[in-house]
Amino acid sequence: RAKQQGDTYSFFTHRLDRDARQSFEMEQDLRTAVEKKEFSMYLQPRVDMVDHTLLGMEGLIRWCHPQKGICSPAEFIPCAERNGLIVTMDAWMMETGCTQVAIWNKERQALAGKPPLRLALNVSAWHFRDNRLPDRVMEILKKTGCEPGWLELEVTETAIMKNLSGAVAALDRLRAMGISIALDDFGTGYSSLNYLRNMPVDTLKIDRSFIAALGPEDDKSRFLLATIVEIGTRFDIHVVAEGVEEEWQRAYLESIGCPSAQGYLWSPPVPVPEFPHLKDTLPPP
Numbered sequence: 001r002a003k004q005q006g007d008t009y010s011f012f013t014h015r016l017d018r019d020a021r022q023s024f025e026m027e028q029d030l031r032t033a034v035e036k037k038e039f040s041m042y043l044q045p046r047v048d049m050v051d052h053t054l055l056g057m058e059g060l061i062r063w064c065h066p067q068k069g070i071c072s073p074a075e076f077i078p079c080a081e082r083n084g085l086i087v088t089m090d091a092w093m094m095e096t097g098c099t100q101v102a103i104w105n106k107e108r109q110a111l112a113g114k115p116p117l118r119l120a121l122n123v124s125a126w127h128f129r130d131n132r133l134p135d136r137v138m139e140i141l142k143k144t145g146c147e148p149g150w151l152e153l154e155v156t157e158t159a160i161m162k163n164l165s166g167a168v169a170a171l172d173r174l175r176a177m178g179i180s181i182a183l184d185d186f187g188t189g190y191s192s193l194n195y196l197r198n199m200p201v202d203t204l205k206i207d208r209s210f211i212a213a214l215g216p217e218d219d220k221s222r223f224l225l226a227t228i229v230e231i232g233t234r235f236d237i238h239v240v241a242e243g244v245e246e247e248w249q250r251a252y253l254e255s256i257g258c259p260s261a262q263g264y265l266w267s268p269p270v271p272v273p274e275f276p277h278l279k280d281t282l283p284p285p
């Protein structure tokens with residue numbers, strides 16, 4: 001029995017060792033990646049639900065690992081969130097994204113006055129630990145020639161709740177500058193409804209899990225989605241559905257008045273050179 005316990009113990013310490021080593025290696029790799037800028041920006045279109053007008057895009061980070069190839073954020077964001085490297089990564093995305101959208105919008109304007117695209121970028125909770133985010137964003141806008149109206153920052157409710165008054169002050173300042181704020185993964189936090197009253201947001205992004213749960217005969221999911229869209233409408237907040245993959249999901253979302261969406265139905269996130277930035281509409285293939 002004692003031996004068995006000993007074995008179990010050494011098994012666990014061995015596993016802990018291995019996990020710790022792996023996470024240490026990942027952290028070292030990430031630091032190098034940040035120094036060497038081994039990142040890439042992918043873009044996913046946001047479209048009008050009804051007429052498929054291209055409204056803008058969400059920037060999503062990818063890590064181009066020298067050995068492992070393109071790495072998805074699900075694998076490295078948790079690590080970058082633990083040690084704060086995410087702050088530098090987000091700043092890189094902001095500079096890269098703002099530079100790109102400024103070029104594209106000037107091109108769109110010059111070509112028959114196409115309306116500007118809006119770039120949405122994810123912002124980690126780390127940015128709300130201090131109050132420097134609005135100044136940093138302002139600096140990047142000036143440097144890149146991106147207009148504030150072309151930028152939307154996506155924050156999660158959890159990020160806001162970690163430092164409510166600080167985050168709300170920062171979001172107020174960003175909005176006063178003309179930047180829009182989106183509440184990401186809406187519906188997955190704890191207190192969405194109560195806090196929505198005072199939350200300085202322009203857009204709600206309905207989490208993809210709500211769309212994934214939508215079955216043809218699933219009245220509860222349908223009612224839940226319709227209610228979220230109705231809340232957005234009543235609060236005068238723009239609503240975006242995430243993760244729309246099927247035409248019948250789109251049709252249902254259209255029927256309940258959800259105005260815009262992102263999802264594989266139109267396009268997965270693509271590298272910058274593949275993004276259709278001069279298109280007016282993006283009908284599903």
Ligand code: C2E
Nearest residue numbers: 060061072073074077093122123124243244245263264269
């Ligand atoms: P998110 O902000 O909720 O982004 C949406 C995720 O859903 C993206 O995953 C996107 O590729 C995926 N997606 C889009 N359409 C569909 C669809 O139709 N079906 C399915 N199944 N998935 C779809 P991705 O790119 O792997 O990013 C994962 C998460 O990593 C993001 O979730 C976001 O929280 C975080 N993230 C990505 N880039 C950044 C960044 O630059 N900064 C920060 N702080 N977080 C980021």
Ligand code: CA
Nearest residue numbers: 058122154184
């Ligand atoms: Ca997002």
Ligand code: CA
Nearest residue numbers: 184185205242
């Ligand atoms: Ca989301």
Ligand code: CA
Nearest residue numbers: 184185207208
């Ligand atoms: Ca999500």
